[in-house]
Amino acid sequence: MNWIITENNNRINTNDIPTISLDEIKLDFCKLNLRLLAFFGKQEYDNVRLFVVLSDDKNGKLYITSTLFDKNVKEYESFTQCYSQFHNFEREFYEEFKIKPLNHPWLKPLRKNQDKYSFFEMRGDEVHQVAVGPIHAGVIEPGHFRFMCHGEKVYDLEIMLGYQHRGVEDVLLKGSSRFNNRLMESVCGDSVIAYNMAYSQNMETLSDTKIPIRSEIIRRIALEMERIAVHIGDMGAIAGDIAYQMGASIFGVTRTLVINTMLEITGSRFGRGLIDVGGVNFDIDEALSSKIVEMLEGVAKTVDRTTKVMLNSPTVISRLERTGVVSTETAKALGAVGMAARASGVDIDSRFDLNDKWYTSLNLVKPFKATGDVYSRFKLRYKEIKQSMKIVKALLTKLSETKGDIKIEPNLKLSENSFVISVIEGWRGEVVHISLTGANGELLRYKIKDPSFNNWYMLAMAVRNNGISDFPLCNKSFNLSYCGNDL
Amino acid sequence: MLDTLKLKYFQGKQYIPDIKNASMKAQFRGFPVIKSDNLDVTVCPVGALKSSPSSIDLGKCTLCGACKGAGVDFTNSYKLATTQRESLIITKDMTFEDYEKLAIKSRKEIKRVFGKSLKLRQVSAGGCNGCEMELNACSNCNFDMGRYGIDFVASPRHADGIVITGPITKNMAYALEDCYNSTPDPKIVILTGACAISGGVFQNSVELNREFLDKYPIDLYIPGCPVHPLTFINGVLDFITK
Structure with missing residues (x-):
């Protein structure tokens, strides 16, 4: 078995969790057609073990497996290029363990080094940028929003978080x-x-x-x-x-x-x-x-x-x-x-x-x-x-x-x-x-x-092609958490 | 239109008429009273308790009630703000009246300059959204802080002072200082909540940068986790009118 199947609030032995190759995980993810619940690493001596947890929402089961990165392995082919769900998870994994997901469409900081990142820029006549934050106009938590607009229309919103990172x-x-x-x-x-x-x-x-x-x-x-x-x-x-x-x-x-x-x-x-x-x-x-x-x-x-x-x-x-x-x-x-x-x-x-x-x-x-x-x-x-x-x-x-x-x-x-x-x-x-x-x-x-870790990108998609004045409204309708994302 | 008016009528009056003497539910955990000489300091998750002689540091205390059985009683007194860090330390048998007497020591100029209008810029520097929600509640129809001329404003350029929530993360240290420097003089700094005052539950985190607090003077400490709107409003009111 490539996966161990368990339930919510169920204790399993870590030794029972299979260790399989990344290719097998990819293949199974495609075959099982389940939702990604967690994707995180853990240091094991010099090596890093990556755990992948999937959720079978129809049957109430959780699928767990792992893969081992030898200390010399510093890169792997990213999941995100095929499945967008992995987007933030792979950014997090890279930030914590410095193992690079190759061909990740948008590998940028998640919680650290925001100041070293240059934002995505759109070029063209009358295109302009609006930068908001980290301190916002209202009494809310900090985060940076960068809008690429044409007139009042938002073409793209990039969200940069991590200001709340407290470890x-x-x-x-x-x-x-x-x-x-x-x-x-x-x-x-x-x-x-x-x-x-x-x-x-x-x-x-x-x-x-x-x-x-x-x-x-x-x-x-x-x-x-x-x-x-x-x-x-x-x-x-x-x-x-x-x-x-x-x-x-x-x-x-x-x-x-x-x-x-x-x-x-x-x-x-x-x-x-x-x-x-x-x-x-x-x-x-x-x-x-x-x-x-x-x-x-x-x-x-x-x-x-x-x-x-x-x-x-x-x-x-x-x-x-x-x-x-x-x-x-x-x-x-x-x-x-x-x-x-x-x-x-x-x-x-x-x-x-x-x-x-x-x-x-x-x-x-x-x-x-x-x-x-x-x-x-x-x-x-x-x-x-x-x-x-x-x-x-x-x-x-x-x-x-x-x-x-x-x-x-x-x-x-x-x-x-x-x-x-x-x-x-x-x-x-x-x-x-x-x-x-x-x-x-x-x-x-x-x-x-x-x-919020999954849903922040949803907000970015929601404001596309809307007027910039509708952003606060969209934002409030989700009311996502900054501190839950930043930890 | 008629429905709208009906709805409005149906609501009646919701505001608290007398904020300064507003009654608080008995269950609220506010000012703690120490009854014992030997406190079991290990029950406190944030290290606010000290034994022989016994004391509680309200700057660290999250008012969680874990020490309730171990020689501490919580009253529902909510006016906890002080102007000095030392005044937040409560010793054995100290009553709320003793505490209140020493709590707010304001200056004449504060009353003269800010007594009738105080505009504040809030900075969440790693706050968990608990204090932020309570500060937002200060402006709702129940508490209606604006009636005393106290408001939160959108820009530090419009502000007379800043309100800091959260333990001040490394990633927010720069923005906080920027905000402080953008606020015109004369200005005040208010620390809101256990996290801002002492780091609270995050005091041992390596991701914090609290240098700001060493660099600039702090005018008001408002303890709580999160701060109750009545604690905040009364703290600020006492500070600018006393």
Whole structure:
């Protein structure tokens, strides 16, 4: 077998992972026709081992294999020249291990040495460049955007990130032997729950810790509340970007209700401090539970009303429809994930695809909207809010039927020679955490992949042939993460 | 049109009338009170705790509550901003009133120049988007910071000061300094969040470059992880009006 087949949150022995040649991987990738989930290297003495993980979304399986680069091998034929999905992954691999993918169409810095890079330039009469960032006009994270325009029309957008690079993976490995949930909450501050959950599930699988049922439910309630809060906030931001001030104001204050309820549960508006390896730190009792339901009902009413009034306005529709279109083919070719991919008609949602029993048992239909423009991303957010509300209510009912602890003392010793993948569907898309341990159970490599890592290029495709003034609108409809990409 | 008006009416008034005395939910983890002489310093993920004599450094603290069982209690007091780095260190049995007395020591000129209008340029230097979201929330309809003349502006050329979030990465060090130099004098510098003040959870990262903080004077420290909008607004208000 060229691949070892496993599932989400399943421990496998690193020695069971096959080592095959790059050509075999390429051939299999073509034959299997699966989606690339992770592609990363790990130092093994002088050599470098490259791990490739594919996701079989239809059957909920993960395929893993590896290949070994001898210390003298410093180049290989790139995957990207055939499959665009590998684009960023190969740039990352090159930056970390200096093994060059030959014939990579656009090998440029990902997180380091931005200042040494000269941007792609278009030439011709009346062609001009617009440079934005790293510091933007609004209160947002840093990144550099270089537009190639002809008049107001954008021909090409090049995105340069890496300004947020804090070396998260290294900080985690160098840290103390204790579990570091607080660091995970600060990797990407708008997906606190998703990141912390992925990390905790990963560590629990590695340490054979079985957490109480109540904590499983509470974690998912928090995850869905995070989704509701961010989607409402982003709908407000989209309204703000087309100068529909009332939408911006109302969605803004409605989001406050959700995150203030989060504060009542966890003591933090974003749910920081809720999840630790071994369970959760705060329980939801009957009184709090009915408070959450009451809040959700109020929020649902406001969101329904505002969305309806907003989408009945022709000026709003004319700005949202057919703006920033990403076709299904493009989204698939780029390996797009999450909410943005679903809005472009790619049917993936790891909550259901990878068989999280808490979700699959609810018999829900995955909402998706398939025109790929700003309107569909706006509408999909609305649908996901409604669905998440249903999920939270169903989970609260389940919670009231269970009793017991919310946290147990985790096993501090991690299993030896293990490889664990944890995937959590955050509001933006799949958050992937992969860990590898050594012969004594020490953590040797920790790899994080944010959904934005796949999706940033989607934004560049979305603004092509649009007016430059529509860029903020396109950007907000995706709301991708800079820090999740930069780590 | 009628629907729009109805929607507006339905919303009512959402703003917090009195920001300075706004009530905070009891569950909020704010000002910590130390009850014990011997703290178990190993429970703290960021090294904010010190034992014998016990102290907590709010500049490092992420208010995560890990030390709750180990001799520390969290109150819901949210006015945590200080003008001196040393004032962020909380010792045993220190009450919130003791802390508040020493926290903000502003100068006459600050009140005279910025008291009625302060325009700020925010720089995210490696921030996780947590503080950024909370700073954006400061301007929403609930908190409405603009009513005090405090606003975030698009260019450092229009600003009276800069607000730094994040631990200051190597890749942002240049842009941050550029932004500071582009801001006209007189100007102030505000550090927002545990990351900006001390590096927070990233303090051991080799990818940081915090030289900026040694080069230029810091006027205000606003702790939190992330900073609550009420903490930010009250901190800045106290600084420019006291």
